[in-house]
Amino acid sequence: MGRKGPRTEVLGEDFIERRAKARERLDAFDPHKQPGGTEADPKRREWFETVYSLAEDDPAAVPWAHLEPRPLLEDWLARHPIAGLRALDVGCGLGDNAEALAHAGARVVAFDLVERAVQWARERFPESDVDYRAADLFDAPKEWRDAFDFVHELYTLQALPKALLPDAALALASFVAPGGTLLVISRARDADEEIGGPPWPLAKEDIEALAVDGLRLVALEDIPAKDVVGRHWRAEFRREAGA
Known part of the structure; x- marks a missing residue:
């Protein structure tokens, strides 16, 4: 069912590496990974906005962007x-x-x-x-x-x-x-x-x-x-x- 694996054949190794680094950066400031984060950003609006702001037009920095339908x-x-x-x-x-x-x-x-x-x-x-x-x-x-x-x-x-x-x-x-x-x-x-x-x-x-x-x-x-x-x-x- 569907296609398997991380699909590096589509995204490329460099894309996958950039994504991993971006994910690490994003997790570091995600308030919901810190004590009290739920109260600070209950609907995660600020975090989502920050993801796109920091991406600087690189889709690898948007964790859910796969550049093709799922x-x-x-x-x-x-x-x-x-x-x-x-x-x-x-x-x-x-x-x-x-x-x-x-x-x-x-x-x-x-x-x-x-x-x-x-x-x-x-x-x-x-x-x-x-x-x-x-x-x-x-x-x-x-x-x-x-x-x-x-x-x-x-x-x-x-x-x-x-x-x-x-x-x-x-x-x-x-x-x-x-x-x-x-x-x-x-x-x-x-x-x-x-x-x-x-x-x-x-x-x-x-x-x-x-x-x-x-x-x-x-x-x-x-x-x-x-x-x-x-x-x-x-x-x-x-x-x-x-x-």
Whole structure:
């Protein structure tokens, strides 16, 4: 399933080395790796903004930038047609996953908390039909409520403290139109597994708790590390047409 390994054949050894050094620098000042960090930057806005500020246009310095769509999304799209659907990409970063949705035929809105991320995505894909916007998951435009047939979230939830997950679940659910689908992809852990974080891989109970506000969990895949880099969840939720 998907493509395996760190994909150095795509990113290159130099890119991987720059990423490792950047990750070390970022971890050193991440407030959530320090005592009291949760109170200092509860929604991690300052940290995300600092990541892009320090990147200085080097994608290797953005830990979640892979310069191509994520394999678990590509694999899902190959088996689930979304052509013609109105889609939302949550936490779009540099835009690769949003472009994959558009390539599959969806009409895509993609947003990120950080304005620089949105600008960067637009610069990378100047001819794109994707509507890139800066927005806050917890304070999204009101017109997005019940507005999307397909909502895609990858790695945003695992970057949030556990205390924010209930509000994040409600926010994600609010975007899904009647009859629509929410697809969530995240690193996975066992419920009793010790995690340092951030990021914080999600437990099964965290995934199941996303079934709120009329959403129903219809598929949950536990994808082992032998198939991808690190164990992952891929979860599909659906809102009934009349909900």
